[in-house]
Amino acid sequence: xxxxxxxxxxxxxxxxxxxxxxxxxxxxxxxxxxxxxxxxxxxxxxxxxxxxxxxxxxxxxxxxxxxxxxxxxxxxxxxxxxxxxxxxxxxxxxxxxxxxxxxxxxxxxxxxxxxxxxxxxxxxxxxxxxxxxxxxxxxxxxxxxxxxxxxxxxxxxxxxxxxxxxxxxxxxxxxxxxxxxxxxxxxxxxxxxxxxxxxxxxxxxxxxxxxxxxxxxxxxxxxxxxxxxxxxxxxxxxxxxxxxxxxxxxxxxxxxxxxxxxxxxxxxxxxxxxxxxxxxxxxxxxxxxxxxxxxxxxxxxxxxxxxxxxxxxxxxxxxxx
Amino acid sequence: xxxxxxxxxxxxxxxxxxxxxxxxxxxxxxxxxxxxxxxxxxxxxxxxxxxxxxxxxxxxxxxxxxxxxxxxxxxxxxxxxxxxxxxxxxxxxxxxxxxxxxxxxxxxxxxxxxxxxxxxxxxxxxxxxxxxxxxxxxxxxxxxxxxxxxxxxxxxxxxxxxxxxxxxxxxxxxxxxxxxxxxxxxxxxxxxxxxxxxxxxxxxxxxxxxxxxxxxxxxxxxxxxxxxxxxxxxxxxxxxxxxxxxxxxxxxxxxx
Numbered sequence: 001x002x003x004x005x006x007x008x009x010x011x012x013x014x015x016x017x018x019x020x021x022x023x024x025x026x027x028x029x030x031x032x033x034x035x036x037x038x039x040x041x042x043x044x045x046x047x048x049x050x051x052x053x054x055x056x057x058x059x060x061x062x063x064x065x066x067x068x069x070x071x072x073x074x075x076x077x078x079x080x081x082x083x084x085x086x087x088x089x090x091x092x093x094x095x096x097x098x099x100x101x102x103x104x105x106x107x108x109x110x111x112x113x114x115x116x117x118x119x120x121x122x123x124x125x126x127x128x129x130x131x132x133x134x135x136x137x138x139x140x141x142x143x144x145x146x147x148x149x150x151x152x153x154x155x156x157x158x159x160x161x162x163x164x165x166x167x168x169x170x171x172x173x174x175x176x177x178x179x180x181x182x183x184x185x186x187x188x189x190x191x192x193x194x195x196x197x198x199x200x201x202x203x204x205x206x207x208x209x210x211x212x213x214x215x216x217x218x219x220x221x222x223x224x225x226x227x228x229x230x231x232x233x234x235x236x237x238x239x240x241x242x243x244x245x246x247x248x249x250x251x252x253x254x255x256x257x258x259x260x261x262x263x264x265x266x267x268x269x270x271x272x273x274x275x276x277x278x279x280x281x282x283x284x285x286x287x288x289x290x291x292x293x294x295x296x297x298x299x300x301x302x303x304x305x306x307x308x309x310x311x312x313x314x315x316x317x318x319x320x321x
Numbered sequence: 322x323x324x325x326x327x328x329x330x331x332x333x334x335x336x337x338x339x340x341x342x343x344x345x346x347x348x349x350x351x352x353x354x355x356x357x358x359x360x361x362x363x364x365x366x367x368x369x370x371x372x373x374x375x376x377x378x379x380x381x382x383x384x385x386x387x388x389x390x391x392x393x394x395x396x397x398x399x400x401x402x403x404x405x406x407x408x409x410x411x412x413x414x415x416x417x418x419x420x421x422x423x424x425x426x427x428x429x430x431x432x433x434x435x436x437x438x439x440x441x442x443x444x445x446x447x448x449x450x451x452x453x454x455x456x457x458x459x460x461x462x463x464x465x466x467x468x469x470x471x472x473x474x475x476x477x478x479x480x481x482x483x484x485x486x487x488x489x490x491x492x493x494x495x496x497x498x499x500x501x502x503x504x505x506x507x508x509x510x511x512x513x514x515x516x517x518x519x520x521x522x523x524x525x526x527x528x529x530x531x532x533x534x535x536x537x538x539x540x541x542x543x544x545x546x547x548x549x550x551x552x553x554x555x556x557x558x559x560x561x562x563x564x565x566x567x568x569x570x571x572x573x574x575x576x577x
Binding site: 074209216221222264 | 372374394395397398399402403404407409410412413414415416419423424426427454470471474
């Protein structure tokens, strides 16, 4: 990166500011809320913190992956589930519930692994089908992704019809939840998402050239095809991780990059870092709402993100019209 | 430095309803060539074959004696670039100065790029817009911004596909003169696709007329007589009658 010190300072300041807000939200969402916390050693507090951390990491991953997808497709409607990772994850989890009906023990603890595998496999299938003669045209990728998504999406209920067990958990999983988050989930997801998102941020130059367009970048001498595959793989892995630990949560990966896109003129790094923190914070708030709005009942995260997100997206559209 | 910078031989490409065949084409170092011909005659396709973006079914392209296929991306882009007008590049939404800098990707050292970008922006009359976001530029300004991005790349052969399409009459002439001057200063070879007859006749060393995927005529333009001859051939190509006059050293064709 070729940055002047002034701009470096600007980026640093904004990261510190955004991280502070994220931490503040995390702390508040841990302390407040229903659940009868009297003393600090109460396990409820710990569970809330882990859930908050998982929510933050999942939101940050999805938003950053969303930036990559919107850059690759050069389209504000692109989102991280476009390659079929969400339907791949649901499909794998559905298969697992069938398997579990033949086993004597519960398979709930294997959901994350199955989801990650399903998401990765679906993305990989889409990428390989769309790739012809060493190039992956964006339109082919888009249409293949739609086909794979619809196919796996259609297969999931078919498989579930044979299951009969575990449907409540599966339902919750498919609509996003941080239930079941423990220390392991919180730390591993946070580490991986921070690591992978940093890789994306430090490849922000690739994002510039993707946005500039493939043909133009070709003539400038940038190896756009390599950069595209690399970023798509990392973004798909991020998406898969978020699905594995927090289920399928719509809207974050679509809304946040649009919300933060005004930072793009300051450089793609800025767009990535702002999306990371905004996405994380947004999901912490959404998770807090999902837990407390209808306490003692809990609603899926997907509903909250859509209820909060859709009106805001409409506002953005109207404002820029 | 070899005298011939670019050489294409027996290039063939079949697309749906289009057949391109170039038996032989060579461009000398420092030469400024104009590609001329009707819409759909294969000018843009030929340009993209020369940069390797479109792969022909047959034929060889050599840049400075090296086969295009054995060059890696950076080497290739250092030797040849291609510029056309495409509004979608504004999707990157950078401020103009950063946008132009993206063109310097293959330059070995970043030293002095900053001041060079300012020089190029001055040359193209965009200095006052340097802090503006590119999506807010007008079509003509964006076109000049894209050209600025290409100039900063400093490839040895520069192809400009209709660089004057969105420009006002002042900038149409100024741009061709300025790029020619820039090319001369840095010993670059230039290939231009143009449709303006008088710009094409008076500003280049050579005129290559294309029609239906083939080179119809390959003419030197170093004397008024040859320019007259070129206009006659172009008139025949389009089946239009062109009246020719001479104004100072320029040859001007008028058609109705």
